[in-house]
Amino acid sequence: MxxxxxxxxxxxxxxxxxxxxxxxxxxxxxxxxxxxxxxxxxxxxxxxxxxxxxxxxxxxxxxxxxxxxxxxxxxxxxxxxxxxxxxxxxxxxxxxxxxxxxxxxxxxxxxxxxxxxxxxxxxxxxxxxxxxxxELKGHRGAQEIIAKSEAMREVLAKVAQVAPTEATVLIEGESGTGKELIARAIHWASPRRNQPFIPINCSTLPETLLESELFGYEKGAFTGAERGRKGLFEAAHQGTLFLDEIGDMPSSLQGKLLRVLQEGEVRRLGSTKPIRVQVRILAATNQKIEHLVAHGVFREDLFYRLNVVRIPIPPLRSRVDDIIPLAHHFLEIYRKKTKKEIKGFSQEAVQALLNHPWPGNVRELENAVERGVILARSLYITPQDLSLGLPPYSGIVPGDSMTLKELQRRHILSVLQQHGGNQAKAARELGIGRNTLWRRLKQYGLLP
Ligand SMILES: Nc1ncnc2c1ncn2[C@@H]1O[C@H](COP(=O)(O)OP(=O)(O)OP(=O)(O)O)[C@@H](O)[C@H]1O
Ligand SMILES: [Mg+2]
Incomplete structure (x- = not known):
């Protein structure tokens, strides 16, 4: 029995x-x-x-x-x-x-x-x-991964190959290409699947906070530490720690991270007692780490340590074969969610999907399909429902010379304004992650 x-x-x-x-x-x-x-x-x-x-x-x-x-x-x-x-x-x-x-x-x-x-x-x-x-939200567990293109099939083959090992994996790809999805897939296909998968974004937290999150602290380690707390390394013991946007990790922490990886133990802030942790590291980046190394922003030794296996995820525009299968996949998800009766995409909509350059990759496609499902007024989603055309830029006239950066800055600001300053909504419309938006705003000096 x-x-x-x-x-x-x-x-x-x-x-x-x-x-x-x-x-x-x-x-x-x-x-x-x-x-x-x-x-x-x-x-x-x-x-x-x-x-x-x-x-x-x-x-x-x-x-x-x-x-x-x-x-x-x-x-x-x-x-x-x-x-x-x-x-x-x-x-x-x-x-x-x-x-x-x-x-x-x-x-x-x-x-x-x-x-x-x-x-x-x-x-x-x-x-x-x-x-x-x-299954609905598609954020936890073994989520379905659409991989019709040769390039994505190779990615999945690599996932299957590295998952059973303990190897550190560096996942590279533009924003919205599915880095986190792949990281979760590796964890799920690994012997650690019943242990925690803990993601942490290295670019969103201020340095000191990121440090205490990762390594934990003892009571009294700093003002306000009224009691001790374990860090994410300890929490991920026996499981997987996913270091997202590793390229943004502050250099002081890079050294500490390297020590943990080499010694297999952490010390909480304010403590000298080492705690053994057995954690598998997966890292992701949307920047070329080699460039960061060349510019002295990223430690070379840490790079080699992380770079055991590399899984590059190509941008969506270079794997056109995935576009329509992905669109149908998201259509299914949002149709169920909204319970709307929709049969598919019109011929024109299919063309529009195929012609679009998808700067925000799969995330942008997902948002477009969600929008399409919500706006559709007939059984077939039209190009208008998807609204893939860029919104009009106020104040830009032909001949106006402007760097791409400036154009981007203005566009981001105008979208943010349209949404009354709501970053989550603006990021969604821009087809980028909230973190990416947050980083950009910071670059523009719009955030403290
Ligand atoms: N091949 C795929 N099949 C199904 N869904 C996918 C695929 N690739 C990405 N997605 C979906 O697209 C969305 C974005 O993916 P994910 O968050 O993993 O990207 P990311 O590279 O981590 O993005 P960012 O750099 O913005 O953090 C998620 O909802 C994910 O489930
Ligand atoms: Mg991500």
Whole structure:
């Protein structure tokens, strides 16, 4: 019989552990045992369990701390807490921290089994909902990747080749080409798929914040650090850390990152104690890192460390064979979402899609199709619905000499104005990521 779920029983009292294990095994669950919080955490990190059943009072890492850490390592693992008479207040506290429920001690067998069954049922439901959502939004999990062109098929072949290894991968491509999608695909096809995939964008956070995010800090490491926090390296332990826009990583952090990669351990800010982390690194960039190295902006040694396997994703304009399949893929997604009856694209719309240069790549195409689905007034999306033509530039007359940069700046500003300063909407219309927009605005001196 297939076990009904993997349950980890944690209690420092051996007799209690044994009794519980026997009871649960008899009901068809797969049961592991741990005699301390620390031991339990090792198991949670390595195996993957569906549920933790823990006593509240234990020496060392107690039930509350265990709960906190389990939720950090594996948010979908349900935690049930045992409480002796008189500790209901802590049980309530535990629920606030994400425990599924609590059970009074001594426990009633029927009640315990019912709560266990319900918690696992809920977990299964949560997962199902998430998978459905992922299918719709296409942002988590094993997402479908359209690859009709020879170039994209090569990309996928490389993904399949590197996924099972531990190799560091550098994914290169213009904005919107699907770098993050490929990074997730590598994680999903790797043995780490049940461990966390943690993306971090190196260009959006100020240097000090990025540093504390990545490496964590101890209490008192800087003003405002009222308690310690683990960094993303620790959070991604056993899993994958995706360093997006690595080319924008400040040079001081490049050195620190290199150290972590070489030594396999991190030190939180304000601490000298090394913490071993076992993390696979995937990095992405939309800039030519070689140029950054040549200009002294990016450390050469770090570049070599990251550049173990390289996966370049070509821009959409150079893989025309993907355009129509992608358009149909997004049409399907947005048709389902809006429940609008649409059969496809008109002949003219297909031509327009094929002729467009797609400076914002797949993301721009996705936005255009979404817009098309929303605006379409007949069964077939027309070129007008897609509105691929650039919006008119106010104040530009023929013969006006202007650098491309200036043109870009004005266009970005005018779109931003049209959306009343809403960056998310402007980025969407421009067919670029919010981060890219944010960076541009910063370049123009429009952001502090
Ligand atoms: N081959 C593909 N098949 C299906 N969907 C794709 C494909 N390529 C990209 N997409 C979709 O296009 C959108 C943009 O992709 P993604 O965010 O991975 O690009 P990116 O290169 O990381 O962009 P940026 O540089 O702006 O961060 C996402 O919604 C992604 O799911
Ligand atoms: Mg991205």
């Amino acid at each position: 297939e076990p009904k779920g993997h349950i980890l029983v944690v209690d420092d009292e051996p007799s209690m552990r044994t009794a519980l294990s026997i009871l649960l095994r008899r009901k068809g669950y797969h049961v592991s045992q741990a005699g301390s919080g620390r031991e339990a955490l090792e198991i949670v990190r390595h195996g993957h369990c569906d549920m933790v059943l823990t006593d509240l009072k234990m020496e060392g890492v107690d039930g509350m701390e265990l709960l906190r850490q389990v939720k950090a390592i594996s948010p979908h693992t349900e935690v049930l807490i045992f409480t002796a008479y008189g500790t209901v207040a802590s049980a309530v506290e535990a629920m606030k921290l994400g425990a599924y429920d609590y059970i009074g001690k001594p426990f009633d067998e029927e009640e315990l089994l019912l709560k266990v069954a319900r918690a696992l049922e809920r977990k299964a439901l949560v997962r199902e909902v998430q998978e459905l959502k992922a």
